[in-house]
Amino acid sequence: MAIAEYQALTPQTLPQRLGGVAVLRDRLGDAAGWQVREVGDGNLNLVFIVQSPLGGVVVKQALPYVRLVGESWPLPLRRSFFEYNALIRHQARDPGSVPEVYHFDEAQALVVMEYLGQHVILRQSLMAGRRHEGLGQMLGRFCARTLFRGSDLSMKAAARKQDLALFAANIELCDITESLVFTDPYFDAALNRYTPQLAPVVARLRADVDLKIAAQHLKMAFANNAETLLHGDLHTGSVMVSDSEARVIDPEFATYGPIGFDVGMLISNFLMAYLAQPGHGEAPGARAGYQDWILAEVETLWQTFEAEFTHLWRTERSGMLYPATLFEDQGHGYGAEQARLERLAAIWRDALGFCGIEMHRRILGLAHIAEFDRIGDDATRARAEAQALMLGRTLALARGQITGIGQVTALTRATGNEDFL
Numbered sequence: 271m272a273i274a275e276y277q278a279l280t281p282q283t284l285p286q287r288l289g290g291v292a293v294l295r296d297r298l299g300d301a302a303g304w305q306v307r308e309v310g311d312g313n314l315n316l317v318f319i320v321q322s323p324l325g326g327v328v329v330k331q332a333l334p335y336v337r338l339v340g341e342s343w344p345l346p347l348r349r350s351f352f353e354y355n356a357l358i359r360h361q362a363r364d365p366g367s368v369p370e371v372y373h374f375d376e377a378q379a380l381v382v383m384e385y386l387g388q389h390v391i392l393r394q395s396l397m398a399g400r401r402h403e404g405l406g407q408m409l410g411r412f413c414a415r416t417l418f419r420g421s422d423l424s425m426k427a428a429a430r431k432q433d434l435a436l437f438a439a440n441i442e443l444c445d446i447t448e449s450l451v452f453t454d455p456y457f458d459a460a461l462n463r464y465t466p467q468l469a470p471v472v473a474r475l476r477a478d479v480d481l482k483i484a485a486q487h488l489k490m491a492f493a494n495n496a497e498t499l500l501h502g503d504l505h506t507g508s509v510m511v512s513d514s515e516a517r518v519i520d521p522e523f524a525t526y527g528p529i530g531f532d533v534g535m536l537i538s539n540f541l542m543a544y545l546a547q548p549g550h551g552e553a554p555g556a557r558a559g560y561q562d563w564i565l566a567e568v569e570t571l572w573q574t575f576e577a578e579f580t581h582l583w584r585t586e587r588s589g590m591l592y593p594a595t596l597f598e599d600q601g602h603g604y605g606a607e608q609a610r611l612e613r614l615a616a617i618w619r620d621a622l623g624f625c626g627i628e629m630h631r632r633i634l635g636l637a638h639i640a641e642f643d644r645i646g647d648d649a650t651r652a653r654a655e656a657q658a659l660m661l662g663r664t665l666a667l668a669r670g671q672i673t674g675i676g677q678v679t680a681l682t683r684a685t686g687n688e689d690f691l
Contacts, residue, residue: 275377276347279331281306284318288329293372294382298322310337314345314522319385326385327372332522339461339636345442347379349522352440354381356524359433359499364415367408368518386517389510396506396543397550397641399560406567408516409509409536410574417529418582420499422589430589434496434526443523444493447502451627452489455634456482464634465642467652471659471690472634484666485630488623496526504532505539505628507639530620533575537621538628540568541661541682542641545654549645561686565679572621572675576614583610622669622678629662656690 279287288294289301298304303322310317310330314337318329332350336343354374361368373382395402422430454462456476464472475481501508502523510517544564551557583606587594597606632639633655642658645651661682665672672678 276334276379278333279316279318279329279378279380281308281318284320284329287378288320288382291373291382294320294327297325297327297372299324314349321385326387328369328383328385330381330383332379348376349440349443350374350379350381351376352437352443352524353520353522355436356499356501356521357381357383359420360412360416360501360518360521363419364412367412367416367516368521386510386512388512389515389517390512391507392509392511392516393506393539393543393640395511396540396564397546397644399547399550399557401560401563402511402516403514405511405516406570407574409518410571410576411578412516412518413504413533413536413571414575414578414582416501417498417532418579419586421497421529422591423583424586424589426588427590433499437499437525438496440523440525443502444525447523448489448493450635450637451631452485452492454636455627455630456485459635461636462634463636463638465648465652465655467648467691468633468655468659471656475630475634475659475663478663480667481663484623484669485627488620488627488666491528491620492531492624493527495528497529498526500525500527501532502527504536505639506536506543507539528617528620528624530617530622531624533572533617534621534624535628537568537571537678538625538662539632539639540564540571541625541678542629542632542639542658544568544682545657545661545686546639546641546645549647549650549654550641565682569675569679579614579617580610583613618673619669622665622672625678626662626664626666626669629658629665633659652691653689657685657688660688660690661685 284306285301285304298320299322305321306318308316308318315333316331320327320329332347334344334347335341336345354371357368357371361370369384369386371381371383418424425433501518501521502525503520504518508518508520510519544561547557547561548554592606592609597603631637633642642651642655645654664681665678
């Protein structure tokens with residue numbers, strides 16, 4: 271696609287340019303009656319809500335650069351192609367877990383999808399202290415179903431290899447992850463930024479050779495262990511929630527990688543939200559009950575993932591790995607169960623490592639999280655961020671010794687009472 275063929279949308283030009291798309295006319299009526307507002311607050315893209323008396327849709331369009339940085343950091347428009355393909359696969363593997371896709375235009379790098387008018391970004395909800403029934407269960411099921419069904423445990427080998435080849439071309443987005451997540455936080459990279467009061471803790475972490483080796487081991491796993499199709503950027507900013515529903519959005523970083531990656535990144539963002547709560551409460555201790563709820567949902571998320579993964583292992587293990595011909599068909603069902611437990615243990619170790627590294631990059635790197643950044647008091651923010659940095663170090667280095675989610679939540683509670691400054 272030649273860049274000259276592409277034009278970025280604006281609220282003024284969108285009705286004219288998309289008014290002829292049949293699926294939009296069917297849902298919204300004549301373009302003369304459309305109301306368009308630009309709502310994108312992410313790091314990369316344009317996002318528009320388009321409404322009429324008949325309904326609404328979301329239009330997401332890639333920009334040819336990183337929006338957070340500007341035109342000095344060019345980025346291919348084809349990332350919308352990978353987002354579209356990931357969305358339709360996630361929809362097939364866990365129906366109802368992502369917005370329905372109505373239209374995709376590769377030349378204009380845009381996806382038109384379902385408008386979730388009753389939903390809000392989970393990250394915003396966590397800062398506001400809102401609870402959502404069944405949240406951990408929904409997210410645990412999403413992770414188990416999409417990650418299991420996108421792997422050689424479920425897919426036929428030829429289809430899975432073709433899919434791997436397709437997503438392997440998402441080179442630039444993978445490079446962002448490989449650099450910004452696993453490397454940049456551990457040295458004075460040009461785009462890094464952090465709260466100045468953290469300087470002593472940052473110096474300790476960057477002098478910690480064991481931690482840097484662990485981060486590179488995890489980077490190697492991300493780059494080389496193509497176990498399944500990942501969302502690639504699964505966090506509380508890529509989940510939309512209502513009172514009783516969760517939908518996962520924004521899989522433009524989709525690639526093949528370790529099963530534990532998505533799970534670990536998601537859990538990490540919940541743990542950081544827990545540590546940030548003192549900066550959002552109305553008075554000291556006002557959010558203690560809400561913090562308990564966050565950790566309970568973290569436990570439920572992992573327990574649901576484990577239970578659903580187990581169910582799928584026993585009922586949908588139709589790929590080339592651990593075939594029934596080697597186990598159940600020979601009366602060795604116990605062997606399949608042993609293999610399942612060993613696989614889950616390996617996924618758990620990976621998830622813990624990625625969980626820890628995510629904490630470091632969200633505080634020391636380019637892309638921060640609002641839970642910390644919106645704490646107005648510098649001392650309160652620095653204290654919470656230092657807790658997250660040290661918790662992340664422990665999870666990354668002790669991932670082989672921590673055997674259960676209860677240990678993680680207990681460690682998080684204890685870390686939240688420490689002052690590392």
